[in-house]
Amino acid sequence: MSLLIHIGYHKTGSTFLQKQVFNQENFGFISPWCRQDYYEKLLLVNPFLFDINKTRLFFEEKIEKAAKENLVSVISEERLSGSITSGGYNNYDMANKLYSLFPQSKILIIIRNQLDMIWSIYKHRLNSDLTVGINEYLEQIQKEFPSFEPFFNFDYLQYHWLINHYQSLFGKDQVLVLPYEMLKDNKVLFLEKISNFTKTNIDTKMNFSQVNKSYSYLSLYFKRWTNFFAPRICRVNSSLYQKINNSFFYRLNQVVENTIPEALIQKVENHMKEIIAEKIHNYYIESNQKTSNIINMDLSLYNYQME
Amino acid sequence: MLNNQLLIHIGYPKTASTWLQQGIFKDEKMGFFSPWRGHWSDSIAVDQFITVNSFSFSAENAYAAFENGLKEGEKKHLCTVLSQEMLSCNFMDQSGYWGKEVAQRLHQVFPKAKILIVIREQKSMIFSAYGHYIRKGGRHSIEQLISTKNIKSGLYPLLRLYCLEYHYLINYYYNLFGENQVLVLPFELLKKDKNLYLQKICQFVGIENQSFDNIPSKETNVNYKAATLAIHRKINNFILFQDKRLISSSNSWRWIIIWKILRLLDNTLPEELQNKAKSQIKDFIQEYTENMFVESNQKTSELININLRDFGYDLMDK
Numbered sequence: 001m002s003l004l005i006h007i008g009y010h011k012t013g014s015t016f017l018q019k020q021v022f023n024q025e026n027f028g029f030i031s032p033w034c035r036q037d038y039y040e041k042l043l044l045v046n047p048f049l050f051d052i053n054k055t056r057l058f059f060e061e062k063i064e065k066a067a068k069e070n071l072v073s074v075i076s077e078e079r080l081s082g083s084i085t086s087g088g089y090n091n092y093d094m095a096n097k098l099y100s101l102f103p104q105s106k107i108l109i110i111i112r113n114q115l116d117m118i119w120s121i122y123k124h125r126l127n128s129d130l131t132v133g134i135n136e137y138l139e140q141i142q143k144e145f146p147s148f149e150p151f152f153n154f155d156y157l158q159y160h161w162l163i164n165h166y167q168s169l170f171g172k173d174q175v176l177v178l179p180y181e182m183l184k185d186n187k188v189l190f191l192e193k194i195s196n197f198t199k200t201n202i203d204t205k206m207n208f209s210q211v212n213k214s215y216s217y218l219s220l221y222f223k224r225w226t227n228f229f230a231p232r233i234c235r236v237n238s239s240l241y242q243k244i245n246n247s248f249f250y251r252l253n254q255v256v257e258n259t260i261p262e263a264l265i266q267k268v269e270n271h272m273k274e275i276i277a278e279k280i281h282n283y284y285i286e287s288n289q290k291t292s293n294i295i296n297m298d299l300s301l302y303n304y305q306m307e
Numbered sequence: 308m309l310n311n312q313l314l315i316h317i318g319y320p321k322t323a324s325t326w327l328q329q330g331i332f333k334d335e336k337m338g339f340f341s342p343w344r345g346h347w348s349d350s351i352a353v354d355q356f357i358t359v360n361s362f363s364f365s366a367e368n369a370y371a372a373f374e375n376g377l378k379e380g381e382k383k384h385l386c387t388v389l390s391q392e393m394l395s396c397n398f399m400d401q402s403g404y405w406g407k408e409v410a411q412r413l414h415q416v417f418p419k420a421k422i423l424i425v426i427r428e429q430k431s432m433i434f435s436a437y438g439h440y441i442r443k444g445g446r447h448s449i450e451q452l453i454s455t456k457n458i459k460s461g462l463y464p465l466l467r468l469y470c471l472e473y474h475y476l477i478n479y480y481y482n483l484f485g486e487n488q489v490l491v492l493p494f495e496l497l498k499k500d501k502n503l504y505l506q507k508i509c510q511f512v513g514i515e516n517q518s519f520d521n522i523p524s525k526e527t528n529v530n531y532k533a534a535t536l537a538i539h540r541k542i543n544n545f546i547l548f549q550d551k552r553l554i555s556s557s558n559s560w561r562w563i564i565i566w567k568i569l570r571l572l573d574n575t576l577p578e579e580l581q582n583k584a585k586s587q588i589k590d591f592i593q594e595y596t597e598n599m600f601v602e603s604n605q606k607t608s609e610l611i612n613i614n615l616r617d618f619g620y621d622l623m624d625k
Contacts, residue, residue, distance in 0.1 A: 161363070
């Protein structure tokens with residue numbers, strides 16, 4: 001089966017891959033589905049109504065059509081690796097679901113060193129609607145008072161659990177795990193690995209444009225306070241307040257980037273990262289060690305927490 | 308495994324679970340024993356069955372967390388109860404509907420347990436859930452909360468109504484635990500005849516000759532009236548509360564003060580105003596959910612051998 005399933009994680013260049021690689025037929029890929037399909041058919045389907053045959057049929061027609069044209073179909077949705085706001089909820093079941101549907105498919109998982117990942121997720125959440133500071137965001141559940149949702153569950157980024165599960169389901173050779181840092185340091189190598197894995201021909205020398213440039217924390221710090229007033233509505237035409245707020249901070253961010261010295265921005269961000277580093281302490285050492293072993297890659301080269 | 312005398316009450320939310328937990332299940336004179344009570348409903352159930360890391364879930368480890376309580380219950384010759392309404396679902400959470408997954412885990416750990424499921428007529432459930440949502444800091448209108456109109460691609464409304472098609476979960480529990488091991492009661496029976504409601508639960512777990520006359524029928528977690536909720540919603544938009552998920556009645560003085568003021572308003576605002584606001588919400592729910600649950604209610608009725616029409620549920624015309 002010519003199907004690649006790219007499950008994320010979040011904040012690992014998914015948009016770049018989706019917009020500039022996986023929809024390029026000249027590279028050998030095609031992405032014939034939209035995000036709504038993934039949510040309706042896979043992610044939020046009533047579990048009692050999930051029908052393997054019907055769901056497979058929905059995807060299969062386009063996969064076969066693409067195969068006839070020698071194209072690899074791609075399902076790319078970072079939410080398949082779990083919900084960012086609920087500690088990766090559902091990622092175990094999702095792996096089982098994907099295997100039951102497409103046991104012959106290839107799986108692409110992109111990970112990122114946890115310190116940078118948490119910082120990126122926190123900024124992303126601030127840019128949406130988060131209203132809490134970094135300390136509160138990273139506070140974990142107190143056992144005497146369990147709760148459904150710490151804002152951020154550290155376990156979500158223990159990558160070895162999910163990778164191991166996918167490898168045991170699909171087979172080790174069918175699962176490619178790459179660090180996001182490789183994409184930043186050596187895009188050519190990163191894309192070559194995907195190309196070899198999927199037997200496609202990505203033009204690694206092509207000039208790709210930058211997508212999803214993150215906001216400066218200085219802008220987001222102020223947005224955090226205005227988020228208190230923003231209604232949380234998941235709608236196309238959300239409130240006027242949200243539109244004005246987002247537009248204002250988009251411009252503010254441009255002003256910040258053009259006027260505040262880069263060194264000062266970096267200093268503030270480094271301070272925040274120090275707080276995160278203190279919070280996570282050695283939490284990921286064991287998991288990263290296991291991840292390194294199961295993907296045969298020395299993650300310490302990419303500054304992952306290791307022994 | 309000592310789970311023959313274990314009753315697991317899985318909810319649903321908004322079906323007087325707190326009343327059962329505080330008033331009945333912790334009353335040893337009634338024949339019940341709740342060894343895992345925390346600040347709120349049995350939170351150990353959340354840890355062990357809902358938020359547990361799926362990759363490392365082990366039935367043996369989960370059982371070990373309950374073993375002492377089960378032994379104690381057996382020693383006392385009481386019916387041990389594990390009660391957590393979220394075990395059925397949290398229909399106010401977009402991240403997922405875990406009812407099926409939790410049922411599997413419960414069965415792996417306690418295959419011989421008895422299961423209690425309390426359901427509620429859906430329109431009344433939605434109305435109650437909306438009140439709860441606003442009380443916890445929600446900012447959406449009822450339309451925004453349940454309607455799929457104008458929803459961004461791939462997203463769903465906050466309250467996912469398919470969770471209220473009860474027959475799926477009931478049927479699933481029947482298949483796992485056996486029909487005789489599962490008792491399903493409508494919440495409306497409690498309102499109609501408290502004694503019969505409790506009698507059914509006691510009979511189900513083998514407790515006999517109980518008198519329920521002295522048990523208070525006082526409802527806990529009573530919502531504000533509709534006009535008060537509308538004011539609460541406006542306040543939620545403009546007061547700098549911390550993010551909703553960290554708020555509970557016990558740890559935020561700001562909420563406690565606001566709630567006291569709102570309770571005062573609740574008692575003083577004209578009934579006419581309250582009723583008008585209430586009918587606006589109810590009318591929308593009625594209109595939006597018309598016939599949505601008929602088929603499911605019909606199946607539920609047949610599954611549990613109770614004519615749910617008698618309790619106001621939407622069913623097919625005869």
